[in-house]
Amino acid sequence: MSVDPRKVPTRTLPTGAKIPVVGLGTFGSDHVSGEEVAAAVLGAAEAGYRHFDCAAVYGNEHLIGRSLEQIIRGGVRREELWITSKLWNDKHAPRDVAPSFEKSLRDLRLDYLDLYLIHWPFPNFHPPGCEVTSRSPDAKPYIHANYLATWRELEKLVRRGLVRHIGTSNMTIPKLELLLRDAEIKPVANEMELHPHFQQPALFQYVVANGLVPIGYCPLGSPGRPARDRTPADTVDMEDPVIVKIADRLGVHPAIVCLKWAIQRGEVVIPMSTKPANYLANLRAAVLPPLPESDMQAIAGIDRNCRLIKGQVFLWKPGQTWEALWDLDGTITPA
Numbered sequence: 001m002s003v004d005p006r007k008v009p010t011r012t013l014p015t016g017a018k019i020p021v022v023g024l025g026t027f028g029s030d031h032v033s034g035e036e037v038a039a040a041v042l043g044a045a046e047a048g049y050r051h052f053d054c055a056a057v058y059g060n061e062h063l064i065g066r067s068l069e070q071i072i073r074g075g076v077r078r079e080e081l082w083i084t085s086k087l088w089n090d091k092h093a094p095r096d097v098a099p100s101f102e103k104s105l106r107d108l109r110l111d112y113l114d115l116y117l118i119h120w121p122f123p124n125f126h127p128p129g130c131e132v133t134s135r136s137p138d139a140k141p142y143i144h145a146n147y148l149a150t151w152r153e154l155e156k157l158v159r160r161g162l163v164r165h166i167g168t169s170n171m172t173i174p175k176l177e178l179l180l181r182d183a184e185i186k187p188v189a190n191e192m193e194l195h196p197h198f199q200q201p202a203l204f205q206y207v208v209a210n211g212l213v214p215i216g217y218c219p220l221g222s223p224g225r226p227a228r229d230r231t232p233a234d235t236v237d238m239e240d241p242v243i244v245k246i247a248d249r250l251g252v253h254p255a256i257v258c259l260k261w262a263i264q265r266g267e268v269v270i271p272m273s274t275k276p277a278n279y280l281a282n283l284r285a286a287v288l289p290p291l292p293e294s295d296m297q298a299i300a301g302i303d304r305n306c307r308l309i310k311g312q313v314f315l316w317k318p319g320q321t322w323e324a325l326w327d328l329d330g331t332i333t334p335a
């Protein structure tokens with residue numbers, strides 16, 4: 001009923017630290033309570049998980065903290081755990097960074113984090129659960145000087161010994177180019193949407209070529225995402241005939257095929273589940289034999305460029321469409 005955590009593969013970072021290739025996502029969105037997520041964290045640790053992907057905006061770190069405390073009391077050493085958290089978008093102002101980080105640390109009942117990410121490169125507040133048509137009156141585009149000022153505060157947290165690594169999320173190549181040029185402490189990871197129907201090959205290759213670990217979110221195509229995050233054009237990875245055929249041949253759920261492909265491709269994955277059978281199966285995917293190259297190639301061929309988390313709420317000008325957030329022509333969309 002569990003996987004030996006020592007058998008779960010890891011990726012080694014420039015510091016020598018090792019991040020387990022499967023972590024548990026903890027974003028309960030509107031339909032999974034913080035208590036349920038915290039129970040899943042506890043159960044997942046028993047199942048062999050050592051990596052947990054958290055964020056202040058998920059609103060459940062204070063509950064997950066109780067689970068982490070219990071896990072450590074139960075005999076798992078802190079050094080065996082990999083805990084990520086993220087700075088929310090209304091806390092980019094330099095004076096807000098350390099207090100926000102320290103709140104996450106306190107809520108999680110830890111004295112250091114393994115990884116702290118800037119959740120989005122846009123410093124715009126919007127309330128959790130708001131509709132995609134909602135716009136913040138204070139919305140701002142990406143302004144590199146401001147992002148760098150936020151980053152400098154993350155660097156201070158590293159120097160204070162409060163976080164071992166820092167990284168980015170929802171970035172694009174031109175934004176990462178500027179950060180890699182200017183960072184004194186380099187990001188070690190970029191968390192980004194990745195699943196078979198949204199493979200982001202250019203960004204993925206850029207991230208890997210620059211020594212960052214790609215942490216793939218929504219690795220199963222986020223089947224439980226709320227209605228407001230769905231559009232008629234969205235496709236369903238786990239129903240793709242190529243995925244289903246491989247799953248049938250191997251006698252596994254399509255979810256496992258998505259995860260195996262991602263891990264073999266070089267990603268760290270953070271699937272979310274509160275169902276013990278599912279989160280155990282997801283971790284077990286990491287220790288199953290590799291997919292043959294023919295399967296990897298077949299899955300490489302089903303990319304549909306189908307972004308699910310489009311980020312509309314971060315748009316800063318009337319009349320813009322979500323594509324403006326993602327620098328599709330290779331340059332940062334001008335203010």
Ligand SMILES: NC(=O)c1ccc[n+]([C@@H]2O[C@H](COP(=O)([O-])OP(=O)(O)OC[C@H]3O[C@@H](n4cnc5c(N)ncnc54)[C@H](OP(=O)(O)O)[C@@H]3O)[C@@H](O)[C@H]2O)c1
Pocket residue numbers: 024025026027028053054119169170191192216217218219220221222223224225253255256270271272273274275277278279281282309
């Ligand atoms: N950095 C960012 O901006 C960002 C954005 C989005 C998400 N994330 C992170 O990524 C994590 C994962 O994303 P996500 O939750 O949206 O999507 P996901 O992991 O692709 O999908 C989760 C859904 O898949 C189901 N599921 C999980 N394992 C399964 C299995 N073995 N068989 C069948 N169904 C399965 C879950 O339902 P059950 O509970 O019923 O199993 C849940 O509804 C989040 O929790 C969060 O930590 C980060």
